[in-house]
Amino acid sequence: MTKAASQPEGFRLLPGYFSRTAQEELLETLRMVLVDAPLFRPVMPRTGKPFSVRMSNCGPLGWVSDINGYRYQSVHPATGNPWPLIPNALLQLWRDVAPDAREPEACLINFYETSAKMGLHQDRDEETFDAPVISVSLGDTATFRIGGTNRKDPTTSLRLSSGDVAVLGGPSRLAFHGIDRILPGTSTLLKNGGRINLTLRRVTRD
């Protein structure tokens, strides 16, 4: 039997951080962001296997994955345009939760259809891990798995619901994590179902 793990040190879940009204406002803003910077389907480095999630970004830098690898870049891979600005509500969240950290430079937008998942991984393409990764969930509930800093460490599973904020700070900044599944019909926020996850990240050191 696998050992159950407790949540790693530095991990915080802030359930219902965003009210329903705040979620609706954020969603409206994101729709405008996605007109400028449409969702694209990244592929895995080397193999070219498509991700099950579609992605976009806002902020001075955006995370992309293609045949050549994972990286941050300042333009959208399909349009070649700079990414849109990070919405104010998300900058306010960052200042509220991580008042001592430098401003976020990237906000990765993940869109999960009901069948999408995300394998266990670390967020480690940034130059610095001093700032936390701050995650916002909108739409259907997801089962989120988080373990330790070694892939083989025991993991624990928790649910992320619409409006919840999760913070991977301190030692949990480099914890392995992933999305096992999306629970269909658990939210009315997105009229066609599915889930949006936003992750705010500091990328550079200076």
Ligand SMILES: O=C(O)CCC(=O)C(=O)O
């Ligand atoms: O969807 C989530 O809650 C997690 C997303 C994630 O881990 C990532 O984009 O690196």
Ligand SMILES: [Fe+2]
């Ligand atoms: Fe991640």
